[in-house]
Amino acid sequence: MSWLVLQAICSVIGWYSLYATLCQLNRTHGYEWNCRLVTLTHGILIICLSAYVGFIDGPWPFTHPGSPNTSLQVQVLCLSLGYFIFDMCWCVYFQTEGAVMLAHHMLSTLGIIMALALGESATEVNAVIFGSEITNPILQARWFLREIGQYRTLAGDMVDFFFVVLYTGVRIGVGAWLLYCELMSPKPLWIVKFGGVAMYVVSWLFMIKIIKFTWRRSREKYQMWKKRSTFVQDSVTNGHLKVQ
Template sequence: MCWCIYFQTEGLVMLSHHSLSILGIVMVLALEYSAVEVNAVIFGSEVTNPFLQIRWFLRESGYYHSWLGDVVDFLFVLLFLGVRIGVGGRLLYCELSSPVPLPVVKLAGAAMYAVSWIFMLSIGRFAWRKSNHKYKTWREGSRHPLHSHSNGHIKKAC
């Protein structure tokens, strides 16, 4: 959070994510209640972080625009969708339907899930643009093949 504020590298959504995580930790420490729920939310929120870091290292080393960069991006999107949206949605449902968590904990969980959906929309736009770019590049390559489709003999003009 301090890095993001000092270097101004992230936008409002990421700062909201960090703020909600910090507030959640402070809340459960003060209340001495619902630590399991908050830890599960934070773990689910950070499980995709290694792929973001690998992506950064690939960019810095010049290997991002390779099959490895595509694999990292695919796994990131798949994990984000599966864990933060899928599993996170199930956990939010359980939390909201349970009488045990305090209303403030339920509100915090819903806020964190809303931030995950904002991230998901942004990631979806990124994946759509990247897929379209890859498809257009592939189509251009198939229209202008590098190799002739002949068997090595010169074709006669008709």
């Protein structure tokens, strides 16, 4: 256990050191810009690592929930735990996130600690982290596009589209399948199953926000298209501009 604590502490120090270095290198940008660069780095890194651990190295999370932790799973979870501790402390200090996002961070942190302490169920916890982080790079890209004034472009539309598709397909669709396998399996402890249900509920809270956003964005696009069509019809007759 002391070795696990040491790995988690080293991970926290590592992520904070990366953040501090970026703040020194990018002094023209704010603290959130540099924090989101750390978030983007973690997202890309953990997607690759958790995908390898869960779908190549094994065991398969849909058929072996509750399996004993492997050394590689433990290392990946410790790396991610350090990031979640760092990011949650940053969000609380700067008060940048709402209750739902903080709940997501808290549940992710507790879920990793639980799997490490029990010595089992890292298989499904790793899969949950993969599903949670797979939309992270797209979410950060959306934020950076807004910051540089390029969100109201085709790039912004593509980012929103892929985010909605990935979130719905992976976190809601595949997440439901994983949760079903978790609940039906006799191996995982009840506290692990309860944590899985809690994470899926949080995913649906985000999904409700995404549905509202998608509806509002679609209406905006429709109104813009309608105005543009009306302008063209009022300005052009038989291919020539109207003469007032």
